Amino acid sequence: MAADPTRQGFFPGIADATERLGRSTTGVIELMGHWAVLLSESLYWIVMGPRLKQPVRANAAVQQMMEIGIFAVPIVALLSATIGLMLAMQGIHALSKFGAEDQVVYGVSLSIVREFAALITGILVAGRSGSALAARLSTMQINQEVDALQVMGINPVRFLVAPALIAIVIMIPALAFLANIVALLAAGVFVSVDLGISLAAYWNQVFDSVTLGDLWHGLTKAVIFAILITLIGVSNGASVTGGAEGVGRVTTRAVVQSIVAILVTDMLFVFITTR
Amino acid sequence: MSPKSSDTQPAVIKVRNLVTHYGNRMILRGIDFDVADREIMVVMGGSGSGKSTLMRHLLGLETPTSGTIDVLGQDITRLNTVQKAELFKKVGVAFQSGALFSSLSVGENITLPLAEHTKLDRQTMDIMARMKLEIVDLAGFENLMPGELSGGMIKRAAMARAIIMDPKILFCDEPSAGLDPVVASALDDLILRLRDALDMSIVVVTHELESAFKIADRITVLDHGEILMVGTVDEIRNCDNSRVQNILHRRSEEQIVDPDEYLRRLMTGRTEQVTVA
Numbered sequence: 001m002a003a004d005p006t007r008q009g010f011f012p013g014i015a016d017a018t019e020r021l022g023r024s025t026t027g028v029i030e031l032m033g034h035w036a037v038l039l040s041e042s043l044y045w046i047v048m049g050p051r052l053k054q055p056v057r058a059n060a061a062v063q064q065m066m067e068i069g070i071f072a073v074p075i076v077a078l079l080s081a082t083i084g085l086m087l088a089m090q091g092i093h094a095l096s097k098f099g100a101e102d103q104v105v106y107g108v109s110l111s112i113v114r115e116f117a118a119l120i121t122g123i124l125v126a127g128r129s130g131s132a133l134a135a136r137l138s139t140m141q142i143n144q145e146v147d148a149l150q151v152m153g154i155n156p157v158r159f160l161v162a163p164a165l166i167a168i169v170i171m172i173p174a175l176a177f178l179a180n181i182v183a184l185l186a187a188g189v190f191v192s193v194d195l196g197i198s199l200a201a202y203w204n205q206v207f208d209s210v211t212l213g214d215l216w217h218g219l220t221k222a223v224i225f226a227i228l229i230t231l232i233g234v235s236n237g238a239s240v241t242g243g244a245e246g247v248g249r250v251t252t253r254a255v256v257q258s259i260v261a262i263l264v265t266d267m268l269f270v271f272i273t274t275r
Numbered sequence: 276m277s278p279k280s281s282d283t284q285p286a287v288i289k290v291r292n293l294v295t296h297y298g299n300r301m302i303l304r305g306i307d308f309d310v311a312d313r314e315i316m317v318v319m320g321g322s323g324s325g326k327s328t329l330m331r332h333l334l335g336l337e338t339p340t341s342g343t344i345d346v347l348g349q350d351i352t353r354l355n356t357v358q359k360a361e362l363f364k365k366v367g368v369a370f371q372s373g374a375l376f377s378s379l380s381v382g383e384n385i386t387l388p389l390a391e392h393t394k395l396d397r398q399t400m401d402i403m404a405r406m407k408l409e410i411v412d413l414a415g416f417e418n419l420m421p422g423e424l425s426g427g428m429i430k431r432a433a434m435a436r437a438i439i440m441d442p443k444i445l446f447c448d449e450p451s452a453g454l455d456p457v458v459a460s461a462l463d464d465l466i467l468r469l470r471d472a473l474d475m476s477i478v479v480v481t482h483e484l485e486s487a488f489k490i491a492d493r494i495t496v497l498d499h500g501e502i503l504m505v506g507t508v509d510e511i512r513n514c515d516n517s518r519v520q521n522i523l524h525r526r527s528e529e530q531i532v533d534p535d536e537y538l539r540r541l542m543t544g545r546t547e548q549v550t551v552a
Contacts, residue, residue, distance in 0.1 A: 140376075143372045143374055144370040144371065144372050145374045145376055147331075147334070147336055147374065148370055148374035150335075150336060151336070151366070151368045152363070152391065153360030153361070153388075153391070154360075154387070155356075
């Protein structure tokens, strides 16, 4: 076969790199399109399913809410308490250099409510439930269960994706809310012991510092993280090839992509909402 | 040999000039294929012959490059998702892996199509599930989870789910794959029983020769994406097509070469094990 003439130019490496960049760009656009279709179809079935006499399976959603939310309470509480304590320690340490330790509650409470509660919950659920979702769907794909659904005239998005989306979108903000309370409480215990202020005074300062808008800021991000985790888990699970090895590959990829997506989205969200 | 069904029975499946590609690779090369009413048609072929791809096309899971696939009088290549879902209520499929949902019990798996497509109450659905389980010799297993079943039982449960809507056509993908000969033979008997009891056409995709000869009314032999022959068991057994005989006797083409090719290989030093035709 004759060599590709475009590869024989002065800078063949540039042509290759440009081609790779083009392919990656179209790949990303294609993926975004796929996510958009998946999300729209899931929302369609959640809203229209009951009217079409094909409701989303409520018991599957409840079962997944237990898995994603209730069973994750201990680990979310542990991590949130740890984050709260760390923020209090670092805050007091940093502010003591300016003699402004009494301002620590302001910094800690805003950091937790606007940022860390949602972030830590999102990352935890991505690792715990996003991976499980990708593994479950990829295994079902390999075992021909998704084909079986299609042949039985059951829409796989309604049957598999919509319950997972409902469960994650409800449970991540709920867990983030719990993370807020636990992290603030843990920080409060440290601050009250270290600075010698009462817990009641600490909570008063927290409520003075944090507005309802700050709480919504954090919880809105939690909802966005939930949608990202679901879409990434599902799209990776559905794209599996190559048996058990493929399941491992897509599961790992789903976790990595979810965490990257959560962090980048968080940064963009903060940038947009603080301008 | 004509690929068309017998004139006495109307065809429930008619495939005409089916061509499909994966990328630049042609997988199915102009398949013409009929299945008559109440017929057991076995599709045979080695790995990579295109039999699984043909099955996926018959189930509407793949879109062909060209050609038509009539199932129960409707060309499924022209149907939208909703129309296809409606049509496939009259079709049952037992997948190779069973494809039972691991989070649902055997009973829930079997009643799933009923729960999705009918307004029957739970009690009626359970009675129907028990009836179908009885047909496949799995009575009393409805409360077990799929993980608690053996390979043969999973295939039987998959058959029970496939027939729960009393389909007109049943597809079985490699029903005896991975099973010991006794269990495989029992499944063959079950397929024969199902056809007689439920009055339906059955398409079986398999590479198990013994099984094919036992259950088939007619056999379609596929190789490299094209139909080599369609015929009754006796016609297939006695045919003089060397490629069909290679498949029946599990000889690879590499092992059988014509004399000229053998001489050429001798001269070029490629004298690996070959049989001169």
